[in-house]
Every structure is written in structure tokens, then in C-alpha cells.
Amino acid sequence: MGHASSIPAGAGRSDDESRSARKRRAIMEAATTLFLRNGYQGTSMDEIAAVAGVSKQTVYKNFADKERLFSDIILGVTESVNEFVHVMTLMLEDTDDLEKDLGELARRYITSVMQPQVLQLRRLLVGEAGRFPELARTYYERAPQRVLAALAPRLQRLAERGLLRLDDPLLAASHFAFLILGIPLDKAMFGANDDSFTAEELEHFADAGVRVFLAAYGQP
Amino acid sequence: MGHASSIPAGAGRSDDESRSARKRRAIMEAATTLFLRNGYQGTSMDEIAAVAGVSKQTVYKNFADKERLFSDIILGVTESVNEFVHVMTLMLEDTDDLEKDLGELARRYITSVMQPQVLQLRRLLVGEAGRFPELARTYYERAPQRVLAALAPRLQRLAERGLLRLDDPLLAASHFAFLILGIPLDKAMFGANDDSFTAEELEHFADAGVRVFLAAYGQP
Numbered sequence: 001m002g003h004a005s006s007i008p009a010g011a012g013r014s015d016d017e018s019r020s021a022r023k024r025r026a027i028m029e030a031a032t033t034l035f036l037r038n039g040y041q042g043t044s045m046d047e048i049a050a051v052a053g054v055s056k057q058t059v060y061k062n063f064a065d066k067e068r069l070f071s072d073i074i075l076g077v078t079e080s081v082n083e084f085v086h087v088m089t090l091m092l093e094d095t096d097d098l099e100k101d102l103g104e105l106a107r108r109y110i111t112s113v114m115q116p117q118v119l120q121l122r123r124l125l126v127g128e129a130g131r132f133p134e135l136a137r138t139y140y141e142r143a144p145q146r147v148l149a150a151l152a153p154r155l156q157r158l159a160e161r162g163l164l165r166l167d168d169p170l171l172a173a174s175h176f177a178f179l180i181l182g183i184p185l186d187k188a189m190f191g192a193n194d195d196s197f198t199a200e201e202l203e204h205f206a207d208a209g210v211r212v213f214l215a216a217y218g219q220p
Numbered sequence: 221m222g223h224a225s226s227i228p229a230g231a232g233r234s235d236d237e238s239r240s241a242r243k244r245r246a247i248m249e250a251a252t253t254l255f256l257r258n259g260y261q262g263t264s265m266d267e268i269a270a271v272a273g274v275s276k277q278t279v280y281k282n283f284a285d286k287e288r289l290f291s292d293i294i295l296g297v298t299e300s301v302n303e304f305v306h307v308m309t310l311m312l313e314d315t316d317d318l319e320k321d322l323g324e325l326a327r328r329y330i331t332s333v334m335q336p337q338v339l340q341l342r343r344l345l346v347g348e349a350g351r352f353p354e355l356a357r358t359y360y361e362r363a364p365q366r367v368l369a370a371l372a373p374r375l376q377r378l379a380e381r382g383l384l385r386l387d388d389p390l391l392a393a394s395h396f397a398f399l400i401l402g403i404p405l406d407k408a409m410f411g412a413n414d415d416s417f418t419a420e421e422l423e424h425f426a427d428a429g430v431r432v433f434l435a436a437y438g439q440p
Binding site: 005025036037039042076101109120122125126127128129130133136137139140141144145153168171174175177178181182183186187189190191192208211212213215216 | 348
């Protein structure tokens with residue numbers, strides 16, 4: 001405490017803040033590792049503190065309980081969705097080469113969903129959906145459904161511009177999504193792909209999905 | 221023991237057999253209930269014995285350990301796949317109304333995959349895929365992949381008959397599957413549908429999926 005007085009107040013606060021942010025991040029990383037390795041039930045707050053290299057008290061100061069920590073990790077995954085939705089809107093807004101832009105969008109979509117840690121947390125959450133129905137539902141709304149809900153009016157707009165033919169934009173958005181993601185995502189859920197598709201394989205799924213989507217929904 | 225001698229040997233054996241089959245079924249049902257309620261790790265062989273109303277010894281006589289019991293339950297789900305594959309082959313073999321027969325097939329497919337207990341066990345297995353990679357992979361091969369592998373040559377045959385256009389039968393089979401199952405299955409994985417689509421909703425997904433599939437892969 002004596003030393004603190006020699007440090008300018010602003011700098012001290014900033015150091016404290018970054019130290020506390022670092023600790024919080026270390027706790028979340030340790031918890032993610034342990035949840036993925038041993039499951040939610042197989043992980044204790046004691047172990048999380050030990051792996052994070054902080055006291056159990058510090059863990060509880062940051063996260064009221066194990067459920068809250070799990071929830072923060074899972075919902076953290078959905079934070080990148082807003083950015084993806086923004087990019088999607090820009091890409092489709094004034095497209096003058098629909099095949100090219102849908103293809104590019106599809107490749108970004110599959111790459112973002114198929115990140116190994118996103119998949120691993122998705123598996124964990126699916127397995128815990130019975131115990132945490134609210135969390136699973138919130139994740140679904142903020143991630144998969146959010147993308148579909150944002151894509152639907154974009155497709156509708158493309159139909160109004162005469163570039164697509166569709167009556168049900170949300171259904172069309174869902175068909176787009178599952179034509180692209182269905183195969184690798186289902187395989188990954190069972191770990192039947194060793195969690196690693198190559199970039200070329202993912203690109204192939206994306207391109208093939210877009211081809212079928214446009215054959216069905218595009219202008220003849 | 222004294223009483224047994226008054227029962228004809230054949231009848232006695234048959235009674236024993238059915239009693240032992242009944243016990244085995246009771247153990248599997250109790251274990252399924254407990255695994256779904258409390259997870260794999262949250263379930264003990266003691267509880268399974270108590271819920272099944274048998275001794276722990278009887279549980280171990282039937283199933284070497286908890287892992288074996290879990291595995292038998294999960295792989296039991298895949299037993300209905302052979303029958304589905306057989307029906308599928310018959311339906312598509314000599315079809316002279318492809319739209320009608322694919323529609324009927326799609327409705328059977330979605331109904332069989334979307335059974336509540338099949339979905340619940342699927343969620344449980346996805347959550348445990350990290351701990352039981354072999355089991356998850358075997359399930360994937362015997363259920364989702366088995367259907368795709370059986371559908372692909374059927375679609376190829378339809379292409380040879382001039383009813384479909386495709387170069388990659390397995391890819392076409394996968395597109396068929398995810399156009400139909402993608403939406404409800406993804407929702408169900410997160411419990412975001414309260415595990416209950418109506419028969420009409422499932423039929424709608426099936427019909428819409430077939431429409432898109434035929435628009436892309438059918439003859440113009």
C-alpha cells in the first residue's frame with residue numbers, strides 16, 4: 001500500500017484494471033479448458049482457480065458461481081455474430097455479382113462456424129441443454145437464429161431486385177445455411193472428422209451449397 | 221429351488237429367459253432415464269440398479285460397466301436405421317412419380333430422426349463425444365452416414381434413369397438430408413423448440429426441402 005502512493009493515481013487504476021482483466025481472462029481460459037476436457041459436472045471451481053493460478057476467492061469475485069462462468073463462456077462465443085451479420089449486410093446490400101458474393105459469404109460463414117473451439121463449446125452446450133435450457137435457447141437465438149433472421153430480409157431484398165425467386169425469406173435463409181453447413185457441422189458434432197476439415201474442403205461445401213441454392217432460388 | 225422341479229424344464233427355461241430379458245430391458249430403461257436426467261457422469265450404477273429395481277450385481281451381470289451400458293443404449297438407437305434404409309430403397313427403386321415418392325421418403329426421414337428420445341440421446345452423445353470418440357464415431361457411421369451412403373446410389377440410379385441431374389451422388393444425398401432435417405434438427409439440438417414440432421411442421425420442412433432439392437437436381 002505504501003508503494004502505491006508513489007504511482008500516479010491514473011496509472012495505478014489502469015494497472016489494476018488490466019491486472020483484473022488479465023485475471024478474469026485467465027479464469028475464463030482455464031474454465032474453458034477444463035469444461036472441454038472434463039465436462040461441466042466434472043469441473044470444480046477449485047480446479048479452475050488452480051489452473052488459472054488465482055485464488056478461489058478471486059474466481060468467485062469475478063463469477064458468482066460455476067453456472068455463471070459457464071454461461072459467460074458460452075455467450076462469449078456469440079459476440080462475433082454481430083460482426084458477421086454486419087459484413088453479410090454490406091456484402092449483399094448492393095451486389096452486382098450475386099453468385100460471387102453469395103459464394104464469398106458462404107465461405108466466411110462456414111469458416112466462422114467451423115472454428116474448432118466454437119465447435120467444441122457447441123458440443124458441450126448441446127450436451128448440457130437439458131440442464132441449462134435457458135442458456136441453450138439464448139445461445140441459439142444469439143448465434144444460429146440471429147444469422148438466419150438477418151439473412152432473411154437481405155434475401156427478400158434480392159428477390160425484390162429480381163435476383164432471387166422466393167416466397168418465404170426465412171425458409172430460404174435456412175436452406176442457404178444448411179446447404180452450406182449441414183454436412184461438416186453434423187460430422188463435427190460427432191467428432192467424426194477429427195475436428196479438422198481443410199480450408200479447401202470447407203470451400204468445396206460452401207461452393208456446392210451456393211450452387212444448389214442458386215439453382216433452386218435464382219432466376220432461371 | 222425345490223419348487224422349480226415341479227415346472228417343466230422347457231417352460232422353466234423360457235420363464236428364466238424372459239425374466240432375464242425383462243431385467244435387461246428394465247436396466248436399460250432406468251439407465252436411459254437417468255443418463256438423460258443427470259448426464260453420464262452424474263449417473264451411478266447404484267442408482268441405475270435402484271431405479272430398475274434389481275440388484276447391483278444383476279446390473280453388472282448384464283453390463284460389464286457403465287460405459288458398456290451407455291454404449292448399448294446409444295447404439296440401440298441405430299437399429300431402426302436398417303429398416304429405414306430398406307424402405308428407402310424400395311420406395312425409390314422403381315418410382316414413376318419422383319416428386320411424390322421423394323416427398324413421402326422425406327416425411328418418413330424427418331419423423332424418424334425427430335423422435336424426442338432419439339433427439340435427447342443424440343444431444344447426450346454429442347456432449348460426450350469428447351470422452352467417447354469411438355462411440356460417437358460409430359453412431360455417426362451407423363446412423364446419419366449410413367442413410368447418406370444408402371441414399372447416394374439410389375439417387376445415382378435415378379440420374380441414370382434421366383430423372384435427376386447430378387455428378388456427385390453423396391453430395392446430392394447430403395443436400396437432400398440437410399434441406400429436410402437442417403432446420404428442426406439444429407433447433408432441437410439446443411432445445412429451442414421445446415422438443416416438439418407438430419407433424420404438420422415437420423411435413424412442411426420435408427415438402428419445402430424436397431421442392432428445393434428437385435429445383436436444383438431435378439430435370440428442368
